[in-house]
Amino acid sequence: xxxxxxxxxxxxxxxxxxxxxxxxxxxxxxxxxxxxxxxxxxxxxxxxxxxxxxxxxxxxxxxxxxxxxxxxxxxxxxxxxxxxxxxxxxxxxxxxxxxxxxxxxxxxxxxxxxxxxxxxxxxxxxxxxxxxxxxxxxxxxxxxxxxxxxxxxxxxxxxxxxxxxxxxxxxxxxxxxxxxxxxxxxxxxxxxxxxxxxxxxxxxxxxxxxxxxxxxxxxxxxxxxxxxxxxxxxxxxxxxxxxxxxxxxxxxxxxxxxxxxxxxxxxxxxxxxxxxxxxxxxxxxxxxxxxxxxxxxxxxxxxxxxxxxxxxxxxxxxxxxxxxxxxxxxxxxxxxxxxxxxxxxxxxxxxxxxxxxxxxxxxxxxxxxxxxxxxxxxxxxxxxxxxxxxxxxxxxxxxxxxxxxxxxxxxxxxxxxxxxxxxxxxxxxxxxxxxxxxxxxxxxxxxxxxxxxxxxxxxxxxxxxxxxxxxxxxxxxxxxxxxxxxxxxxxxxxxxxxxxxxxxxxxxxxxxxxxxxxxxxxxxxxxxxxxxxxxxxxxxxxxxxxxxxx
Amino acid sequence: xxxxxxxxxxxxxxxxxxxxxxxxxxxxxxxxxxxxxxxxxxxxxxxxxxxxxxxxxxxxxxxxxxxxxxxxxxxxxxxxxxxxxxxxxxxxxxxxxxxxxxxxxxxxxxxxxxxxxxxxxxxxxxxxxxxxxxxxxxxxxxxxxxxxxxxxxxxxxxxxxxxxxxxxxxxxxxxxxxxxxxxxxxxxxxxxxxxxxxxxxxxxxxxxxxxxxxxxxxxxxxxxxxxxxxxxxxxxxxxxxxxxxxxxxxxxxxxxxxxxxxxxxxxxxxxxxxxxxxxxxxxxxxxxxxxxxx
Numbered sequence: 105x106x107x108x109x110x111x112x113x114x115x116x117x118x119x120x121x122x123x124x125x126x127x128x129x130x131x132x133x134x135x136x137x138x139x140x141x142x143x144x145x146x147x148x149x150x151x152x153x154x155x156x157x158x159x160x161x162x163x164x165x166x167x168x169x170x171x172x173x174x175x176x177x178x179x180x181x182x183x184x185x186x187x188x189x190x191x192x193x194x195x196x197x198x199x200x201x202x203x204x205x206x207x208x209x210x211x212x213x214x215x216x217x218x219x220x221x222x223x224x225x226x227x228x229x230x231x232x233x234x235x236x237x238x239x240x241x242x243x244x245x246x247x248x249x250x251x252x253x254x255x256x257x258x259x260x261x262x263x264x265x266x267x268x269x270x271x272x273x274x275x276x277x278x279x280x281x282x283x284x285x286x287x288x289x290x291x292x293x294x295x296x297x298x299x300x301x302x303x304x305x306x307x308x309x310x311x312x313x314x315x316x317x318x319x320x321x322x323x324x325x326x327x328x329x330x331x332x333x334x335x336x337x338x339x340x341x342x343x344x345x346x347x348x349x350x351x352x353x354x355x356x357x358x359x360x361x362x363x364x365x366x367x368x369x370x371x372x373x374x375x376x377x378x379x380x381x382x383x384x385x386x387x388x389x390x391x392x393x394x395x396x397x398x399x400x401x402x403x404x405x406x407x408x409x410x411x412x413x414x415x416x417x418x419x420x421x422x423x424x425x426x427x428x429x430x431x432x433x434x435x436x437x438x439x440x441x442x443x444x445x446x447x448x449x450x451x452x453x454x455x456x457x458x459x460x461x462x463x464x465x466x467x468x469x470x471x472x473x474x475x476x477x478x479x480x481x482x483x484x485x486x487x488x489x490x491x492x493x494x495x496x497x498x499x500x501x502x503x504x505x506x507x508x509x510x511x512x513x514x515x516x517x518x519x520x521x522x523x524x525x526x527x528x529x530x531x532x533x534x535x536x537x538x539x540x541x542x543x544x545x546x547x548x549x550x551x552x553x554x555x556x557x558x559x560x561x562x563x564x565x566x567x568x569x570x571x572x573x574x575x576x577x578x579x580x581x582x583x584x585x586x587x588x589x590x591x592x593x594x595x596x597x598x599x600x601x602x603x604x605x606x607x608x609x610x611x612x613x614x615x616x617x618x619x620x621x622x623x624x625x626x627x628x629x630x631x632x633x634x635x636x637x638x639x640x641x642x643x644x645x646x647x648x649x650x651x652x653x654x
Numbered sequence: 655x656x657x658x659x660x661x662x663x664x665x666x667x668x669x670x671x672x673x674x675x676x677x678x679x680x681x682x683x684x685x686x687x688x689x690x691x692x693x694x695x696x697x698x699x700x701x702x703x704x705x706x707x708x709x710x711x712x713x714x715x716x717x718x719x720x721x722x723x724x725x726x727x728x729x730x731x732x733x734x735x736x737x738x739x740x741x742x743x744x745x746x747x748x749x750x751x752x753x754x755x756x757x758x759x760x761x762x763x764x765x766x767x768x769x770x771x772x773x774x775x776x777x778x779x780x781x782x783x784x785x786x787x788x789x790x791x792x793x794x795x796x797x798x799x800x801x802x803x804x805x806x807x808x809x810x811x812x813x814x815x816x817x818x819x820x821x822x823x824x825x826x827x828x829x830x831x832x833x834x835x836x837x838x839x840x841x842x843x844x845x846x847x848x849x850x851x852x853x854x855x856x857x858x859x860x861x862x863x864x865x866x867x868x869x870x871x872x873x874x875x876x877x878x879x880x881x882x883x884x885x886x887x888x889x890x891x892x893x894x895x896x897x898x899x900x901x902x903x904x905x906x907x908x909x910x911x912x913x914x915x916x917x918x919x920x921x922x923x924x925x926x927x928x929x930x931x932x933x934x935x936x937x938x939x940x941x942x943x944x945x946x947x948x
Binding site for chain 1 (some may be wrong): 661663664668669670671674675676677678679680681682683684687690691694695697698702705706707708709714722723738739741760761765766769770771772773776781788814845884944
């Protein structure tokens, strides 16, 4: 890691992490007596560890080779490993949260372990910790390969990666202490939000600068999606988190919006976090790793254009479908609903484009669990986007809203689509990143695939059943025209599905553990192999294009 | 740069670009995609014409159907209330005995009250109405304030120790913490009270006699000379087998030492008179069923 940096770069990194450590100490001093003070110590500790690490390597020999002749893979490697660590931790937390709903005593009477605190730790840990690190890592990889250019910075990729993880750690530890601004998927308080803006702008700048160096005349589709993800997330994050801190010495802030406007901004953010974080970013992953693994050309460039612009244009309108039948004016609900329907075809065009790309490679899907992960991800992407548009219809929403159906829908997307494409991409990229012959064990990949698929199917079916039963019980009337069931009756009815959901989640976690083990063993045990053609070249070098399928 | 090639499998041409081995075919967008894009857009257009849809400067397009969700929900709630009026009105106006005499009304009560109880009362009193630590059981026919319909209706209306201006008030004093009784004295009273309800106690007759004296001096003013309680004050009967906060040594010591002040919300603003009447009849029946089961 540090051996790749020149002395001046090491000094810059040292100054930056020293500044962060100092900022942490300031937070700890100013915020003592407030949970923000504890957060300050966490920041200081994390940054302090980086400072110590840098000091130990500060006087090491400088890199001798010309760095421009190689891709910069260290940040990707570390990002993949961090992503897997978050996957195991945050998904296990998810199983715990799910089990608490079936067996409430699993809280063990702790305040920190109550449902309201560990649930955001699960969601943020999976979305940002697992998903975010995987996106950052693969975006570095894909951008370099499809541009045939090395990353534009030496220190900034590390700043983005570690800065982002600092945000994740501050967020997750804050939830356990009870720090939240009560905005779904945007729970962290003002100081964490400001830090993420700094990190994210650096990320975007790095991406644009690398793109500007590219040795390809055209920008590949995957990069459109990665860029949409980075740019729009910045806008969403900044607007949704506009808030006035109650005091600069404390963790509490008040949103700049109130009432239904606040709800609307929140769900404009919330749904576009799904759109641009969990969809656009991972479509970038899909668009690179699926054709690469299948060794097939993308089915249709024209379909890519249509679905990209369809997705980015329509998604931004649909957040209000989370607020059907509320105080939100009906015309806003109408727009959210109709745009959700118009969004369906561009979404399906993406899924279809991915699946049609596999034509001519279906025997590989059968034999190669890595490619099968990607194929199943595309299928679940199609299923979830159909289900999402369907649930956005007001009449359907009147049944599904506030029920577990929503939870099932989210997890069919998060487990079936996001996690599957990520695991497939990790299995594809790890041997290449560490210059290995293959993964340590293809059998473990196969086991992981079936565990993940079984877990997802059990989870989603349990929540469909639970959600629809709930929704129907809440709207069942007696012959007297009064409610037939109390809310508690519906809770009792959901219990078996909650148990099933915890089992499904458990299988999924088991698969993630196998993945982490397999990756670590690949790094340690598998013989090295240097791949051909994996270095940046200028277009003038005239390297022959490798025709698809050969 | 690179030339367009033809994919042997599909026969389609590539776009001529290549990124680290990835190429793209220039396949035209399938007709079905265009078809469904047109269908979904037409559907959206029709919906916009019919329903409230687009913002204007000070207003919005109201749609040809003239639907308004607020007006609609108010109309539906009004219609549902009107449809129930033939039996909710008698429930709100007749007394409990008259309602019990009308099987048709009682059928409505029996259909409706369980869910009403589940949504409003079960959180404290339990789904089986058997109570729990701190919350009295409603199935034991032991009433703090009285079990006749009129009293239950009033308890539901004003609550206990609630912010309602007519609230019932009841407080068990903190005899230990306020220095009225010493710790050994509290233990003596505990033994005595346990002996009243037939619980096992190791105390000898002498100790029980001292307990009785202490009880008479400190407790009898609320719980009565015979310890049978006083429903005017909400003071529980101590001779029965029912305990709100527990009849074991530790719980009773805590009760006498630190006092107790239970709390029940006032339901006047939350539930209609008919709702409260249904709950009254329902909990009366629960207590009766339990009595018969014994």
